[in-house]
Structures are given as C-alpha cells and as structure tokens.
Amino acid sequence: MKKTNPSFLNGIPELLVLRLLAQREMYGYQIVEEIRTRTGEAFSFGEGCIYPYLHYLETEKQVSSRRREVSGRSRNYYKLTARGRKRLEALSSEWKRVTSGVSLLMGEQYA
Amino acid sequence: MRKADFIERLRRRLVELSCPLARVPRLIREIADHRDDLKQAGIAEGLSETAAEIRADKQLGDPQVLAEHLMATQRQSSWWGRHFVVTFGLLPLLAFPVMWLLLLLLQMVLAFALGYGWDVKKLHVAVNDPVTFQHVRMAFQFIDYVAVALAALLICWLARRAAVNPKWMVTACAVCSFLALFTWGQIEPHSFFVGFSADSHLHLQWLRGAIPLAVAGAVYIFQRRMARHFQEKIAV
Numbered sequence: 001m002k003k004t005n006p007s008f009l010n011g012i013p014e015l016l017v018l019r020l021l022a023q024r025e026m027y028g029y030q031i032v033e034e035i036r037t038r039t040g041e042a043f044s045f046g047e048g049c050i051y052p053y054l055h056y057l058e059t060e061k062q063v064s065s066r067r068r069e070v071s072g073r074s075r076n077y078y079k080l081t082a083r084g085r086k087r088l089e090a091l092s093s094e095w096k097r098v099t100s101g102v103s104l105l106m107g108e109q110y111a
Numbered sequence: 112m113r114k115a116d117f118i119e120r121l122r123r124r125l126v127e128l129s130c131p132l133a134r135v136p137r138l139i140r141e142i143a144d145h146r147d148d149l150k151q152a153g154i155a156e157g158l159s160e161t162a163a164e165i166r167a168d169k170q171l172g173d174p175q176v177l178a179e180h181l182m183a184t185q186r187q188s189s190w191w192g193r194h195f196v197v198t199f200g201l202l203p204l205l206a207f208p209v210m211w212l213l214l215l216l217l218q219m220v221l222a223f224a225l226g227y228g229w230d231v232k233k234l235h236v237a238v239n240d241p242v243t244f245q246h247v248r249m250a251f252q253f254i255d256y257v258a259v260a261l262a263a264l265l266i267c268w269l270a271r272r273a274a275v276n277p278k279w280m281v282t283a284c285a286v287c288s289f290l291a292l293f294t295w296g297q298i299e300p301h302s303f304f305v306g307f308s309a310d311s312h313l314h315l316q317w318l319r320g321a322i323p324l325a326v327a328g329a330v331y332i333f334q335r336r337m338a339r340h341f342q343e344k345i346a347v
Contacts, residue, residue: 028144029148049184051138051181052181056188
C-alpha cells in the first residue's frame with residue numbers, strides 16, 4: 001500500500017531546520033533569522049520558540065549541540081548528525097513528491 | 112524591562128507550567144542568549160543600547176506568554192504531549208493491565224529465582240508446607256502492590272516527560288485506580304491466576320485501587336516541593 005502522509009505539513013519546520021543545519025553549524029537565533037530571510041518571511045518561528053524544538057531534535061539524535069565561544073560570545077551551536085541527515089533525505093524526497101503532485105494539479109501558473 | 116526581570120519572570124512561569132526542572136536552566140540560558148542577539152541586532156541597526164533592549168523585549172513579548180509558547184512547543188514535540196487526552200485519558204485503559212501483568216510476572220520470576228533458583232521440584236515441595244506457602248502468598252501480595260505502584264509511577268513519569276498539566280497525571284492515575292479495583296492476581300499451591308472481574312472476591316481490593324492515587328498524590332507533592340526548592344535556590 002502506498003504510504004500517505006497527511007501530517008507532512010507538520011514536518012516543514014523539521015525540514016527547514018535540518019536543511020539549514022546540513023549546511024553548517026548554527027545557533028538558535030541564527031536559525032530563526034535564516035528561516036525568516038531565506039523563505040522571504042513565508043515561515044517564521046516565534047522568537048525563542050525554536051529552542052524546545054531543537055531540544056526535541058537533539059533527544060531524537062537528529063542534531064547534536066555544544067557550547068562554543070565565537071567572538072567573545074558563548075552560545076549553544078547545533079549540528080546535524082548522521083541520523084538527522086537520513087531524516088533530511090527522507091523529508092526532502094517526500095517534499096519533492098508532494099510539491100510535484102501539487103504543481104501538477106495547480107498547473108504551470110503555480111509551479 | 113531589565114534583563115534580570117525578564118529572565119526571572121520567564122523562569123518562574125516555566126516552573127509553574129510544569130516544565131521539567133532539568134530543562135529550565137538550558138532553556139533560560141538560550142533565551143538569554145537569544146535576547147542578547149536581538150539586542151545586538153538592534154544596536155547594529157543604529158539603535159541606542161536602551162532602545163535596542165526595549166525592542167528585543169518587544170520582539171520576545173511578555174515572558175509569561177513566551178513561557179506558555181515554549182511549553183506548547185515542548186508538548187508538541189512529543190507524541191504523548193500532542194495527544195495528551197488519548198495518552199492520559201484512554202491509554203491507561205489498555206496500557207495499565209498490560210504493564211501491571213508484565214511487572215508482576217517479572218517480579219515473581221525475580222523473587223522465585225532469588226529464593227529458589229530454578230528448582231521447580233524444590234518450589235513445589237516448599238509450597239506444600241502451609242507456613243512456607245503463607246510466606247509465598249504474602250510475598251505475592253506485596254509484589255502485586257509494588258507492580259500496581261510501578262505501573263502508576265511509569266504513567267507519572269510519562270506525564271512529566273510530556274510536560275503536560277499535572278491534572279492529566281492525576282486523571283491517568285484515576286483511570287489506573289479504577290482498573291486496579293477490578294484486576295486481580297491470586298496464588299494457590301502449584302497454580303497462579305490473574306483476571307479482571309467486577310466482583311472480585313479478593314480482600315483489600317480497595318487498597319490496590321488506592322495505590323495509583325497515592326502515587327499520583329506523592330509525585331504531585333514531590334514536584335511542588337522540588338519546584339519551590341528550585342525557585343528558592345534561584346532567588347538566593
């Protein structure tokens with residue numbers, strides 16, 4: 001049976017965070033800002049609300065964190081783990097499947 | 112609002128909202144870092160330090176509301192927290208009997224293994240002696256109560272982990288209590304029974320029913336004390 005994924009929309013923040021962390025190690029404020037600017041403000045986390053989410057990803061071993069001092073500022077930096085990379089691949093292919101399906105239905109105008 | 116006030120109000124509200132105490136310091140430290148980053152961004156845009164601080168506070172919003180958002184996100188991050196009505200209202204109906212039975216069997220196996228090794232013949236001879244059998248029966252009764260208490264404790268632990276309102280922990284334990292009234296286990300020479308019955312003939316069934324509620328009460332008091340102790344510690 002083909003797997004359906006009605007909860008996929010719930011996975012968008014996870015996809016965005018994992019995608020950003022796949023590029024480089026980042027701290028919470030940086031992630032919030034990158035999501036805001038790089039999605040053209042289409043998505044934004046409430047200020048501060050990213051942290052419980054990052055902690056969840058950490059307990060799921062999709063990201064790991066360490067306290068690091070950069071330019072005299074000490075912050076918690078997060079980076080992707082091997083498990084997170086696998087999860088990102090799965091979410092990305094699901095995203096492609098959903099967007100191509102939606103594009104087909106909506107027509108070229110919205111593709 | 113000064114940074115210390117903001118952080119203090121946020122911390123107090125998080126504790127009030129049953130945020131796991133082990134998570135509070137890290138969450139607070141990260142929010143404090145985030146506030147500093149917002150402030151620095153304001154200064155970089157040409158605002159004065161005070162104006163940047165005021166804007167950072169505005170962006171973060173009321174600490175009480177922020178704490179509620181943080182807790183909502185915390186709950187959303189676990190299946191148990193997202194489906195707390197199912198988890199703490201309905202799941203104990205299925206999970207409690209299974210957990211109780213597994214724990215009971217595990218503890219009986221351990222008790223017999225510790226007392227008699229795996230010598231079944233020796234065990235059979237022993238239970239033929241009325242005095243020894245009485246001891247075995249008392250041990251079984253004790254193990255049964257411990258299993259009920261452990262099943263309730265597991266549910267309390269899950270409630271804490273999901274960071275849900277304590278009333279859900281009490282609700283789940285009340286369901287367990289109801290089930291404990293009707294589940295029973297009994298040991299006879301050379302046989303062992305477990306069952307579910309509305310007219311159980313076992314004595315002290317009410318005591319089994321009271322155990323999950325007592326566990327919930329004890330855990331609730333313990334959590335309140337820990338939260339108060341935590342608040343006092345950070346106030347010093």
